[in-house]
Amino acid sequence: MRSIISIFIVLLLFSCGTSKKIEEKKVARKAISTVEIVPIFNDSISIRAIAVTPTNDLVYGGNKTTIAQYNAKTKQHTNLLKGKVSDSLNISFRAVAHVNNTTFGISIVNPAMLFKISKDGKVKLVYKETHEKVFYDAIAFWNAKEGIAMGDPTDGCISIIITRDGGNTWQKVSCDNLPKAKEGEAAFAASNTNIAIVGDETWIATGGKASRILYSADKGQTWKVYETPIVQGIETTGMYSVDFYDSKNGFAIGGDYTKADVNEANKIRTSDGGKTWQVVAKNSNPGYRSCVQYVPNGNAKELVVVGFKGIDYSNDAGNTWKHLSDKSFYTIKFINDSTAYAAGQNRIAKLLFR
Template sequence: MKITLVSLLCLLSACAVKNKHATTDFFQSVTVDTLLKEKINSRAIIPTADKVYYAGGNGIFGFVNYADKKKTQVNIDVSKNPMEFRSIAKTSNAIFVLSIGNPAQLYKYSNDLIEKKLVYKETHDKAFYDSMQFWNENEGIAIGDPIADCFSIIITRDGGNSWRKSTCENLPKVIDGEAAFAASNSNIIIKENDTWIVSGGKKARVFYSSDKGNHWQVFETPMVQGLEMTGIYTADFYNSKIGVIAGGNYEKQNDNFSNKAMTFDGGKTWKLVGENQGFGYASCMQFVPESNGSALVCVAGNGLYYSHDFGATWTMLLETKELYTLRFLNKNTAIAAGRSGVFKINFN
């Protein structure tokens, strides 16, 4: 049977669930354990070996330990300027959180969240930052919606102590109505020096850089596009060649066509998969580790889905509208977060 979060009772008791519709020889059940039960509205997480860092609404971010489920949480005063974090990134000695909206503010914290520094601030009516990642200990990138005719891209080369905004002269042009979605901190994907950024709205495209954001190429996709809430909401790459994008139409969340596609050439070309199969709107897609790129898990608008065949067919393992984002710890364990907390999910 499936499990539902209508009452959250099942999640809170860490129950194991068998899906009667599962037909694969791979994942057929999940066990869900609640690490943090709180209305944090988190769309950005970073799991480590012993804890998971999360960022959410109302100026909240923090971490919770796996072993004792003890949380350490920061609440930035948002009484004057409502603040919501949709982006989080980590180096070995620092945590970075970036707020959406005006003013956009990027904070650098020590791993224990005691030391704090505001390292970037941008004031503009159109400011809206969607995602952030690091290439290495010194270099990182964040992306925001266009203010002019290009994405807002800020880059650090000094470990996050200072950030510089790229000029539109050095970036690909976007069309009017093309932007990014801050759905799960997964519309920037990094593999070594390779970087992919995905867009939605009037166009659904993939922006690619082979040199850590110095030069960019743009590739078309067959994803649904043309309306404000259509396009690519999430992406992942298994390696430099195999990648996946997903999304759909947020206003028609049951539409399960033209909402997921795969690439096998590093993003240059994309082919729709799973047409009229599985989920509609998707907020987060991730490759299962050690699967050679064939296995995928997707956080959709109505549940958690699994594919073992490069996205051709899908099985719902968990029925819920509570989750927004997910990251794997290993091939059988993931951390997920959303509207009402942070959870550990074991795939069986």
Template sequence: MRKIVLFTFLISLFSCKEQKVNQDIKPIQAKLPTKSFTNVQLREIHSDAISIRAIVLDSNQLWFAGSNGKYGAIDLMTQKMFRGRIAKDTLHPEFRSIAKTKDAVFVLSVANPALLYRISNDKKVVQLVYEEKNEKVFYDSMQFLDDSFGVAMGDPISDCLNIITTTDGGNTWQKIPCEKLPKAGEGEAAFAASNTNVMLRNNKIIIVSGGKKARCFVSEDKGNTWNVYETPIVQGKTMTGIFTADFYDENIGFIAGGDYEKQEDNSNNKAITNDGGKTWQLVGQNTGFGYASCVQFVPNTKGKALVCLGGTGLHYSSDSGKTWKKMLDDKDLYTLRFQNDSVAYAAGKNKIVKLSFQ
């Protein structure tokens, strides 16, 4: 959504620094299948004048895309950095979505014109594979299910969410016609906060919305038919609703968001499902984080452990979101992905960091 602040900066020097935070946080008294985190170490691995809301991990490589046409990759073993920049005529796109197949990385811009680029694994070929011109176009999120099927979604252009798919590994993209999609409500859209509005599990597509409505759209046949389910997340204003979601598997999912204009408000901003998005239950009322930018399940925890970034810092839960512990005050991290069950990478305003949970 356009109202999230964009950043335009000058290039700054690469830096790498480490700090240990919250060493004295007591363990959360909840039973985990594996272990409960008590602190986190943060190490900055990249610094630049860039706003990053889209990262993807590929083995020992982290790809990122952000503001001012910038994208790049970091070798997580050697710290070797690759930087690129895309221009279309005089435009340097704002990238908020990124996705990976075995052959290439795809980056998708917000706003008009929407530009979707394919970047070869060797980083030598950058190809525009989809372009959409419309004064209302604004893409929020993109994911691949496998090396063939991918989905990107955006705000409504007419009376439905704007959804495109690929079945050939991202070489070509097709728009799902509005007559095959559920009607969007008045003022219903999405937020390009962390590339977490779309999730693909088996043949299921799960999409979440925000604004004056906060709903969950589910297709169990790769977009041919859809069901829409209500959620209890705060809604009714332009900057309210679901900003982020994650599904541990096909059934267990978590949504978070809130009111972007009331970032400390931690009521009606988090909910969980155990039936694939059909029904949702509020959890963690009046506790934990306020406005949420990105939520992710911790791997290998049977859907019990979660980490959330947002306007009140980084929070951790070991009991399916019922209780939360703040582990970082940093409000400038927007998106996060786990490499394994104790290491994650996060990005945001001018930086990418490694997070080691203990």
């Protein structure tokens, strides 16, 4: 019995040691040094919203009444609205989501229209809002049943609509239950990344003359607002994108797209769940970018940002950056820690990071 126990202990120690080495190898990732850009779509469509499906296909929204899906195996693109919504409407979509084999897209400008597209291809208009100021910027889901979309103020607060029944119905949150918007505070429909979700927690980035974080700990039931030090004060400034790696570590980027090389205070970071933020890489590139995403398995250290000025990467939580490419993109979503989809003006590409 003693010899059997000894063998078991040795095996256990060896097994634990092996696991630790694997874990250490995973943590000690090699820094990204290059990106290969593989085009998968070229057409006269501006694409600012993408979502990755569980099978690594891509859903994307653009102008010219486009909500489409790219099949990664067949390399085929299918406009899910074609023949089901009149082309004469000429709707532009800058916010899409995919959950539970269902695709959602909400249009910009008046009237706002939110479509639900089932796996079988059935298209249903599930929400419509008519207002001279209506403009929805982003959409995301907490789970298969509950989702949220946000947009510019129509009254005295940021517009927020929520579903609790899988997207069949949506209700607009009353301004009585939301922080009052500051003068000139709105948001940018630049990359469908104004909303970040971790578990039940939600962060919404606003921009313009005021640029703040709206925070909910309970899937949109209650809201708080936090100030940020990002550049703000005129209509084109503020946060354009926010992402959270976990419930504590988040990053936001933006600036002023009309002065895209200005980099004084366009990158901010939080380590306390968004309550406080600090400017990082002050007076250092990159300047204006429209989208930021944490690299999966990057331990809240690795970030990639994209914009019409190119692609940049950080492996120290945003303190320093490496410029990877001048290629213009508006938005990016990771498939895994070395592969992502990116989209922009007339293009979609697969990005291979090495």
